[in-house]
Amino acid sequence: MPVTEILTDRENLTMTVIADLAAPIERVWSVYSDPVQLERFWGPPGWPATFTSWEHHVGGRATYTMRGPRGEASSGYWEFLAIEQPHRFEVLDGFSDEHGTPNADLPAMRMEFSFTSTPEGTRMHNTSYFPSLEALEQIVEMGAIEGTRMAMSQIDAVLHDLREYAQGKGTRVELLDDTHVRITRLVDGPRELVWRAHTEPELIRKWMLGPDGWEMTECIVGNAPGESYRNSWAPVGDTEGEPFGFEGETLLVEAPRRSVTTERMQGMPAPETLNDLNLYEEDGATLITVLIEYPDKDTRDMILGTGMADGMEESFARLEREVLAG
Known part of the structure; x- marks a missing residue:
């Protein structure tokens, strides 16, 4: 399983995912910049994601829906704030309805992905910045840590030729x-x-x-x-x-x-x-x-x-x- 650790910092209001991926940085970048590949691991097992829009440029927007095994749906959106291929990108990550309309009852957060080459492949840091301690605790209580760990367990099958x-x-x-x-x-x-x-x-x-x-x-x-x-x-x-x-x-x-x-x-x-x-x-x-x-x-x-x-x-x-x- 590629996730090395998941860290929550209550003082700085962040949650950071660190993963060591057995693929070169260009390959890792490609799976995070292609919605067809990204949706294969963005949702945890049992809640696969489907991206319904993808505007991969600064100021662009992506929307997706994760559908549970009994038909339940959880939707979200990204607004691209920065893109520096192949080293980092930054989005505003929030919850929405299935049409992409933001859900004001759930917190939005700034999320930064950075990729660094290593002798074994690529190290990824994914840090989410929360607007308040309450928002951080709410997301953790919703199962974000375990859900992220299980979602990332699927990425090896995406990074390599099938x-x-x-x-x-x-x-x-x-x-x-x-x-x-x-x-x-x-x-x-x-x-x-x-x-x-x-x-x-x-x-x-x-x-x-x-x-x-x-x-x-x-x-x-x-x-x-x-x-x-x-x-x-x-x-x-x-x-x-x-x-x-x-x-x-x-x-x-x-x-x-x-x-x-x-x-x-x-x-x-x-x-x-x-x-x-x-x-x-x-x-x-x-x-x-x-x-x-x-x-x-x-x-x-x-x-x-x-x-x-x-x-x-x-x-x-x-x-x-x-x-x-x-």
Whole structure:
């Protein structure tokens, strides 16, 4: 995780984020000056940002909205005060409605980014200057420190070529905190087809099978918010095991890049997880990211201990072989 430390200074009314990034300064500058790249990590996991305007010049303005897994929205704006490529830029950072109108009930702050070359890459300082102690404490109480740390945990995937970052590394599991797990897998194929493979029953049945020796016996999709889905599996032939399945509800759909669902074992009211699927394509490959929110640490550890990641890897390999290669 690139964040070295996050410091709050009550006397000087500042919060400073220090991060060591394994990329040259020109590359770091490019991700902070391109909204398509910036939105991949500006919002924390589960709250991805979408920039709706971008005027990258002194006096210009950028607006964005971060959307939560249940459709919640938090919007903000930047007013560019200084731009000194590739070493620093400064913005007025504030909250707004989804149309970019400033929210007077929440504090705006001056925010400065500076980038310095190091032998290993680039050191970033991001300092926010608050108008009052109350404003600083309000932002901290809203979860700014942990949210920033989790958001910055996504930047490595943006700074590097996607195939270089993830190809051949299989299904990776990252423990973000006691209740959040991020699972990533790069597959060779366009995002549109990967999306279809997650939403069309005839394609789902080709790959979402788990270990060899099992078959999918039921596949009911829910491709719109409010709809229910249901998937069931059973052993084939001499394979040992009892039939099982998952069911849940679809909460959010942003085709072809994001889908959020609940998930629980069939016939059981709990435990229920929140599964946030995101797809990003680069150079003909698609990074599948699943952010899972568990009700507690014990549930997280219990489910991960079932070999879930191994089963997902077998399914993702089958996705490449049976759907994307064809």
